Amino acid sequence: MKSSLHSRETGGPRPVNALETRSRGQFRSAASVLVVVLWITAGLTALILYFAASMGLELRASANRASDMAAGQAVEGAARYVGWALANFATNGMMTTNSQFVCEALPIGESRVWILGRNPAASETGLNQVAFNLQDESGKLNLNRANSNALSMLPGMTTELAAAVVDWRSTNGSLSLGYASLGYQAKWSPFETVDELRLVEGITLDHLFGDDRNLNGILDPEERSLTGSLFSTPGLLDTTTVFSREPNFHADGTLLTNVNTRAQIQGLLESSFGTGRSREIMTRLGFTQGGGQGGGAATPNFSSLLRFYLTSGLSQDDFERIAPELCVTTNSYTYGRVNLNTANATVLTALFVGVGLSQDASSSAATTLVRYREQNFSSLNSIAWMVAALGRDHQAVTTLAGRDLLTTRSFQYGADVVAVGPLGRGYRRVKFIFDISDGVPKIIHRQDLSRLGWALGDRVREQIRQTVGP
Numbered sequence: 001m002k003s004s005l006h007s008r009e010t011g012g013p014r015p016v017n018a019l020e021t022r023s024r025g026q027f028r029s030a031a032s033v034l035v036v037v038l039w040i041t042a043g044l045t046a047l048i049l050y051f052a053a054s055m056g057l058e059l060r061a062s063a064n065r066a067s068d069m070a071a072g073q074a075v076e077g078a079a080r081y082v083g084w085a086l087a088n089f090a091t092n093g094m095m096t097t098n099s100q101f102v103c104e105a106l107p108i109g110e111s112r113v114w115i116l117g118r119n120p121a122a123s124e125t126g127l128n129q130v131a132f133n134l135q136d137e138s139g140k141l142n143l144n145r146a147n148s149n150a151l152s153m154l155p156g157m158t159t160e161l162a163a164a165v166v167d168w169r170s171t172n173g174s175l176s177l178g179y180a181s182l183g184y185q186a187k188w189s190p191f192e193t194v195d196e197l198r199l200v201e202g203i204t205l206d207h208l209f210g211d212d213r214n215l216n217g218i219l220d221p222e223e224r225s226l227t228g229s230l231f232s233t234p235g236l237l238d239t240t241t242v243f244s245r246e247p248n249f250h251a252d253g254t255l256l257t258n259v260n261t262r263a264q265i266q267g268l269l270e271s272s273f274g275t276g277r278s279r280e281i282m283t284r285l286g287f288t289q290g291g292g293q294g295g296g297a298a299t300p301n302f303s304s305l306l307r308f309y310l311t312s313g314l315s316q317d318d319f320e321r322i323a324p325e326l327c328v329t330t331n332s333y334t335y336g337r338v339n340l341n342t343a344n345a346t347v348l349t350a351l352f353v354g355v356g357l358s359q360d361a362s363s364s365a366a367t368t369l370v371r372y373r374e375q376n377f378s379s380l381n382s383i384a385w386m387v388a389a390l391g392r393d394h395q396a397v398t399t400l401a402g403r404d405l406l407t408t409r410s411f412q413y414g415a416d417v418v419a420v421g422p423l424g425r426g427y428r429r430v431k432f433i434f435d436i437s438d439g440v441p442k443i444i445h446r447q448d449l450s451r452l453g454w455a456l457g458d459r460v461r462e463q464i465r466q467t468v469g470p
Contacts, residue, residue, distance in 0.1 A: 067421030074111035074419040093409025103132040110422035135414035138339035145336025150354025210235030216455040251439030323382035337407040
């Protein structure tokens with residue numbers, strides 16, 4: 001006892017008993033377990049965070065897919081809306097405008113829809129902004145009707161390429177081109193779509209798109225101008241069509257008045273201007289009292305409504321009263337006319353060169369017409385305004401009077417529909433071609449253009465960003 005007490009008093013070593021040894025072992029074991037538990041907890045936490053992040057990404061992806069589907073449905077809704085607008089506003093072939101129905105940021109459900117259009121006078125007005133309206137197919141050259149001289153005047157085209165285009169559509173093509181090396185033969189029948197041009201030897205994507213790679217009508221910041229201009233240079237996809245045709249009958253099926261048939265034109269003139277004045281007009285037109293079938297006199301043959309107008313002596317206002325009732329043929333449809341009210345200067349210049357005018361004269365006449373219609377937009381109800389703009393003796397007027405190539409009516413419309421889904425997510429773009437020549441709007445062509453990327457420009461992108469936030 002004294003010895004143990006002495007040891008404690010002097011600070012010497014104290015013997016460790018078995019109980020203390022067991023306690024230390026248990027402590028070390030518990031610590032090891034704690035470390036393992038902490039590692040397991042950390043691993044589980046990492047797994048939870050990983051799966052949470054994955055679920056968050058999947059949730060966002062699902063929301064994007066849902067928005068994309070909503071955008072797709074909005075496109076279909078917009079197509080129905082355009083059909084309704086054409087049925088109600090595109091009467092007598094008069095071009096509808098975006099003042100008659102909504103073409104920009106149209107709400108369909110939680111999506112928004114834009115109808116991409118064109119500004120035919122963009123270079124004249126100095127605007128390089130996306131336009132929103134329907135596109136008139138008659139404002140373009142018809143690939144199956146335009147001659148090689150006209151086609152050669154389109155941007156990027158040459159006389160050789162124009163000849164290859166004409167040969168492709170010809171039923172008796174004869175050019176020795178290298179299609180065999182491409183793995184196919186020339187079609188030698190009419191074009192069914194403008195995209196078919198890509199198969200014509202020598203036609204490249206530059207010819208099809210110009211410098212407007214997303215086909216929105218403007219030169220976007222990421223697009224490189226082919227000419228150094230501040231404005232987009234359109235390609236063949238924007239300047240040609242295969243769909244332009246004009247019916248020679250009313251929506252109810254009744255035929256238009258043929259200006260080359262005495263009884264028909266006399267009846268229309270009498271009902272419009274009275275018997276006395278009708279007789280004067282008929283005399284100026286060359287219909288004598290005994291003319292017509294069995295009358296012994298020659299019947300005038302007007303090859304175009306422009307020639308009829310120049311010969312009739314009617315004022316512009318009087319001609320506009322009867323113009324929607326007139327035709328110059330017994331055929332059900334007239335194909336390939338170009339609409340003076342909607343064609344841009346490039347198309348008009350090509351058309352004029354195609355009938356024999358020089359390039360300088362054609363360009364000058366086209367520019368004059370575009371400027372005139374911008375300043376007199378309420379007086380464009382018939383082709384008579386061309387005479388008012390250029391003069392009766394202008395070479396373009398006298399030359400085109402001999403060809404049935406002009407109109408101011410539209411029966412085929414392009415609706416380039418772009419939809420953005422809810423919260424600015426989801427993007428779809430589909431171009432529809434509507435035909436109303438039979439009185440009821442019908443979709444005759446559709447093409448998905450979503451692959452071309454964003455087409456609404458920076459201004460709309462910023463508007464969407466401000467609306468939905470970051």
